[in-house]
Amino acid sequence: MTTTPVKSFDLDALTASLEGIEIITEPSQVAKLSQDYHTFSPVLVPKLEGKVGDIVVRPANEAEVLKVAATCVKHRVPVTVRGAGTGNYGQCVPLHGGVILDMTRMHEIRWVKPGIARVEAGVKLAALDKKAREIGWEMRMTPSTYRTATMGGFIAGGSGGIGSIQYGFLADRGNLLALQIVTMEDEPRVIELRGDDVQKVKHAWGINGIITEIEIPLGPAYPWAEVIVTFPEFMAAARFGQALGDADGMIKKEISIFASPIPDYFAAFREYIPDETHAALLILAEPSLELLPGLVEQYGGKITYQKTATDAGKGTHLGEFTWNHTTLHARSEDTSITYLQSTFPADKNLQMVEHMYHHFGDEVMMHLEFTRVNGTVVPVGLQLVRYTSEERLNEIIHYHEEQGVFIANPHTYIIEDSGRKVIDPEQLKFKEMVDPYGLMNPGKSKVLEFKI
Amino acid sequence: MTTTPVKSFDLDALTASLEGIEIITEPSQVAKLSQDYHTFSPVLVPKLEGKVGDIVVRPANEAEVLKVAATCVKHRVPVTVRGAGTGNYGQCVPLHGGVILDMTRMHEIRWVKPGIARVEAGVKLAALDKKAREIGWEMRMTPSTYRTATMGGFIAGGSGGIGSIQYGFLADRGNLLALQIVTMEDEPRVIELRGDDVQKVKHAWGINGIITEIEIPLGPAYPWAEVIVTFPEFMAAARFGQALGDADGMIKKEISIFASPIPDYFAAFREYIPDETHAALLILAEPSLELLPGLVEQYGGKITYQKTATDAGKGTHLGEFTWNHTTLHARSEDTSITYLQSTFPADKNLQMVEHMYHHFGDEVMMHLEFTRVNGTVVPVGLQLVRYTSEERLNEIIHYHEEQGVFIANPHTYIIEDSGRKVIDPEQLKFKEMVDPYGLMNPGKSKVLEFKI
Ligand SMILES: Cc1cc2nc3c(=O)[nH]c(=O)nc-3n(C[C@H](O)[C@H](O)[C@H](O)COP(=O)(O)OP(=O)(O)OC[C@H]3O[C@@H](n4cnc5c(N)ncnc54)[C@H](O)[C@@H]3O)c2cc1C
Ligand SMILES: Cc1cc2nc3c(=O)[nH]c(=O)nc-3n(C[C@H](O)[C@H](O)[C@H](O)COP(=O)(O)OP(=O)(O)OC[C@H]3O[C@@H](n4cnc5c(N)ncnc54)[C@H](O)[C@@H]3O)c2cc1C
Numbered sequence: 001m002t003t004t005p006v007k008s009f010d011l012d013a014l015t016a017s018l019e020g021i022e023i024i025t026e027p028s029q030v031a032k033l034s035q036d037y038h039t040f041s042p043v044l045v046p047k048l049e050g051k052v053g054d055i056v057v058r059p060a061n062e063a064e065v066l067k068v069a070a071t072c073v074k075h076r077v078p079v080t081v082r083g084a085g086t087g088n089y090g091q092c093v094p095l096h097g098g099v100i101l102d103m104t105r106m107h108e109i110r111w112v113k114p115g116i117a118r119v120e121a122g123v124k125l126a127a128l129d130k131k132a133r134e135i136g137w138e139m140r141m142t143p144s145t146y147r148t149a150t151m152g153g154f155i156a157g158g159s160g161g162i163g164s165i166q167y168g169f170l171a172d173r174g175n176l177l178a179l180q181i182v183t184m185e186d187e188p189r190v191i192e193l194r195g196d197d198v199q200k201v202k203h204a205w206g207i208n209g210i211i212t213e214i215e216i217p218l219g220p221a222y223p224w225a226e227v228i229v230t231f232p233e234f235m236a237a238a239r240f241g242q243a244l245g246d247a248d249g250m251i252k253k254e255i256s257i258f259a260s261p262i263p264d265y266f267a268a269f270r271e272y273i274p275d276e277t278h279a280a281l282l283i284l285a286e287p288s289l290e291l292l293p294g295l296v297e298q299y300g301g302k303i304t305y306q307k308t309a310t311d312a313g314k315g316t317h318l319g320e321f322t323w324n325h326t327t328l329h330a331r332s333e334d335t336s337i338t339y340l341q342s343t344f345p346a347d348k349n350l351q352m353v354e355h356m357y358h359h360f361g362d363e364v365m366m367h368l369e370f371t372r373v374n375g376t377v378v379p380v381g382l383q384l385v386r387y388t389s390e391e392r393l394n395e396i397i398h399y400h401e402e403q404g405v406f407i408a409n410p411h412t413y414i415i416e417d418s419g420r421k422v423i424d425p426e427q428l429k430f431k432e433m434v435d436p437y438g439l440m441n442p443g444k445s446k447v448l449e450f451k452i
Numbered sequence: 453m454t455t456t457p458v459k460s461f462d463l464d465a466l467t468a469s470l471e472g473i474e475i476i477t478e479p480s481q482v483a484k485l486s487q488d489y490h491t492f493s494p495v496l497v498p499k500l501e502g503k504v505g506d507i508v509v510r511p512a513n514e515a516e517v518l519k520v521a522a523t524c525v526k527h528r529v530p531v532t533v534r535g536a537g538t539g540n541y542g543q544c545v546p547l548h549g550g551v552i553l554d555m556t557r558m559h560e561i562r563w564v565k566p567g568i569a570r571v572e573a574g575v576k577l578a579a580l581d582k583k584a585r586e587i588g589w590e591m592r593m594t595p596s597t598y599r600t601a602t603m604g605g606f607i608a609g610g611s612g613g614i615g616s617i618q619y620g621f622l623a624d625r626g627n628l629l630a631l632q633i634v635t636m637e638d639e640p641r642v643i644e645l646r647g648d649d650v651q652k653v654k655h656a657w658g659i660n661g662i663i664t665e666i667e668i669p670l671g672p673a674y675p676w677a678e679v680i681v682t683f684p685e686f687m688a689a690a691r692f693g694q695a696l697g698d699a700d701g702m703i704k705k706e707i708s709i710f711a712s713p714i715p716d717y718f719a720a721f722r723e724y725i726p727d728e729t730h731a732a733l734l735i736l737a738e739p740s741l742e743l744l745p746g747l748v749e750q751y752g753g754k755i756t757y758q759k760t761a762t763d764a765g766k767g768t769h770l771g772e773f774t775w776n777h778t779t780l781h782a783r784s785e786d787t788s789i790t791y792l793q794s795t796f797p798a799d800k801n802l803q804m805v806e807h808m809y810h811h812f813g814d815e816v817m818m819h820l821e822f823t824r825v826n827g828t829v830v831p832v833g834l835q836l837v838r839y840t841s842e843e844r845l846n847e848i849i850h851y852h853e854e855q856g857v858f859i860a861n862p863h864t865y866i867i868e869d870s871g872r873k874v875i876d877p878e879q880l881k882f883k884e885m886v887d888p889y890g891l892m893n894p895g896k897s898k899v900l901e902f903k904i
Contacts, residue, residue: 114588114674115674115675115737115738115739116739136566136672140701166700167700167701168699168700168701169700172700172701173699173701173702173743173746173747174699174700174702174703174739174740174743175700175701177739177742177743194742195742195743195745195746196743196746217701217703217739217740218739219672220588220671220672222566222567223566223567245827246826246827246828247626247827248618248619248621248624248626248825248826248827249592249619249625249626249627249669250625250626251626251669286567287567287568287629287669287670288626288669290629290646290647291625291626291629291647291648293647294625294647294648295625372700373700374698375697375698375699375700375828375829376698376827376829377827377828
């Protein structure tokens with residue numbers, strides 16, 4: 001392995017070698033395609049400022065990917081793979097210039113069968129969903145960015161989202177079946193990883209090979225209704241969320257709970273959520289809808305909005321107010337807001353949620369997403385933070401960690417400092433094989449920086 | 453309300469009033485249709501000996517049910533509703549003679565839509581499953597008696613089974629949508645109960661109205677594969693069951709774990725389960741199958757049998773060795789064996805399972821069914837007991853209860869002494885309305901006995 005990726009290279013020679021493959025060299029476009037949504041983090045913005053690629057390459061098929069890989073290896077050019085660039089941690093911002101490998105032209109859905117699909121990496125999640133629904137299936141889980149995000153980006157950079165209350169997270173065994181990758185060796189190869197081997201590349205931020213194809217399990221496409229429930233007390237809303245999550249006979253795809261004043265940022269839903277009330281945004285299977293009022297009543301809530309599955313496809317999508325879309329809406333009104341990513345301990349009484357809710361008050365506004373974590377329904381927090389300084393943000397993070405709340409820090413572009421904490425030794429070994437020159441998304445891993 | 457149901461009545465007058473409706477009077481047939489599978493309990497057998505109805509009535513439609521109800525009210529004749537008679541607690545053994553109302557001629561499937569079906573009460577579970585699968589759906593959960601049991605009997609007498617690892621139990625909100633019943637008033641009515649109101653009749657052992665129609669949610673019909681895994685250590689098998697249950701990305705319908713020597717009773721599977729090994733019988737969605745070996749390896753198990761979804765319909769059905777079919781197979785070789793029904797506390801380490809396994813040794817052979825209970829994966833025990841005396845059986849039950857294991861006693865024909873413990877006051881109020889003369893399955897409720 002070389003110690004540092006080469007930062008300068010002969011751009012003309014590279015371009016010439018890529019003859020026949022679509023490239024973008026226009027600087028403002030290249031700059032745009034070097035960005036992602038790390039702008040949610042006031043800590044990351046200054047750190048990633050001015051980081052741009054030298055050229056964007058847009059392969060149309062695997063043969064072209066192989067050619068790009070061989071060329072970049074030959075010229076020792078860093079490669080940052082890019083899907084839709086909706087990542088939040090600067091995952092696809094190139095730290096050392098080089099090639100931005102834009103995968104969005106590889107958008108063929110290879111096949112969809114009951115319960116499984118195989119797609120090219122550049123397929124948008126919404127496109128797969130649409131196709132799969134034709135035969136009664138859909139993606140098990142999607143980030144709230146499903147309309148723009150790509151499959152490759154979700155596998156390499158995402159974690160879960162709408163649907164995680166049913167199926168857990170992408171990292172859970174069974175939620176990904178196979179990956180096909182192109183290596184960055186002297187003679188790039190195509191490798192198919194199946195079963196547990198997919199873990200070698202999953203959530204590796206594009207440092208462990210270029211994903212070209214993905215085989216993913218599907219879930220049944222229920223007719224999904226959208227519902228808003230309001231509550232006078234926040235903890236009643238939170239406990240309702242837990243109870244709905246725990247109701248095994250109720251099929252749901254999304255349970256998000258928002259402490260006041262977060263719903264004030266949801267312009268489209270303002271009329272359904274009175275001032276100073278707390279809200280639950282739900283996506284429920286229609287056959288379970290009739291049972292909802294009984295549960296809502298138990299927690300003193302009120303159903304204020306309900307959209308049938310047929311109508312849910314039209315107009316405002318409730319899902320686009322959940323997960324990190326909540327942060328997006330809040331920031332569109334107040335750019336001083338940033339966020340946390342946390343997992344609360346399993347506890348049906350939600351005592352830690354209650355503690356944090358009172359402890360931080362308005363500084364850390366509670367936004368919970370109920371999910372399944374290792375078989376148990378627990379709330380994940382995507383709390384909105386009124387940002388004052390990096391120091392205070394770290395204080396808030398440490399306080400959570402001290403109290404036993406797991407934090408996947410979204411204010412870092414280093415894999416090990418974010419949710420992963422440690423790099424899987426299997427991933428490291430695999431990295432050494434598929435990217436011997438350390439050209440893939442260089443600078444994103446501390447371990448690798450030390451090792452190289 | 454009268455104090456005791458009338459035990460004698462004018463059979464000829466009754467028969468004459470039922471003109472046009474199919475009846476059975478031949479004594480040996482009536483005796484047979486007065487039986488169920490309470491024979492699994494050496495405690496119940498002597499208590500229910502000789503209990504038979506006077507006549508079996510077999511209505512073909514709701515109009516006939518209304519006529520039977522009116523007639524029985526007029527003549528003050530007890531009515532014991534019967535599905536397939538596969539209940540285990542003498543639920544459909546008439547304690548005070550009278551009419552056995554056999555519902556099996558009412559077997560029309562009204563409609564099946566994606567996610568929901570509506571059927572008459574006499575429909576066999578397997579028949580609904582077959583019909584629903586034509587459009588990609590199936591019953592969420594079935595008892596292991598699905599090939600013979602009726603929908604009405606399952607709702608009124610059953611609790612859950614194959615599928616409960618995914619959807620919890622019948623009693624859980626959302627697993628039953630609506631019931632139509634015929635009352636036993638002077639002028640019998642048809643009442644439709646929807647939403648939470650179904651709780652008034654669910655699992656009421658036929659004392660709260662005659663169920664004529666059922667609306668039930670369906671689950672997606674995955675291609676289900678059947679698998680057997682063996683383990684040298686029992687606790688490794690049990691912990692594997694818990695881990696598979698907790699693996700949110702793995703779609704499963706059945707996880708049953710058997711301590712040696714239970715698998716010795718499974719003649720059909722003997723060759724796949726070596727002597728002195730412990731076994732897991734699994735039903736898994738095919739898209740999850742590829743991920744199984746990794747998990748099995750983690751717990752030191754060995755996959756010894758695997759049947760694809762296409763083949764699973766043929767020959768031996770693995771599901772028919774689980775739940776109380778285990779007891780059936782054991783008893784077919786050794787009639788001195790009886791069983792327990794227990795729910796272990798939620799604990800991923802399964803310490804209480806381990807304790808009981810060692811504490812009782814061969815006297816109480818461990819059979820676990822992993823299920824979802826209020827959002828958490830926990831093992832239900834259907835332990836096989838080498839029966840010596842009622843006293844010892846009660847000792848075993850009490851020891852479990854003392855240690856915090858919930859026992860749903862299958863050795864009683866009194867609702868409150870079995871799983872229910874207390875009768876829901878709503879059910880009681882409803883009972884007073886729909887069965888003012890206490891004619892329905894009289895003698896099965898302690899509370900009612902006291903109140904009347
Ligand atoms: C408003 C908002 C809401 C969000 N909500 C969620 C959410 O609910 N859940 C969630 O998990 N995420 C969420 N995210 C993050 C992100 O949108 C998703 O993870 C999304 O799936 C990323 O897909 P993408 O195509 O945009 O990936 P990109 O941002 O383009 O890439 C992400 C990472 O994957 C790598 N990569 C991309 N394609 C490939 C490939 N073919 N081979 C190898 N590596 C590749 C990139 O190098 C990068 O490191 C959200 C982001 C925003 C801005
Ligand atoms: C080997 C074996 C395995 C079993 N496994 C399971 C299992 O896995 N899970 C489980 O839950 N049970 C199990 N059971 C118990 C039983 O088979 C099921 O509960 C089954 O669903 C009962 O259906 P049935 O038609 O045989 O009901 P029946 O035995 O005929 O009736 C059961 C009760 O329901 C009442 N009833 C029947 N029909 C109506 C109606 N239309 N209106 C009102 N009341 C009515 C009866 O009066 C009676 O009280 C098992 C039994 C055996 C013998």
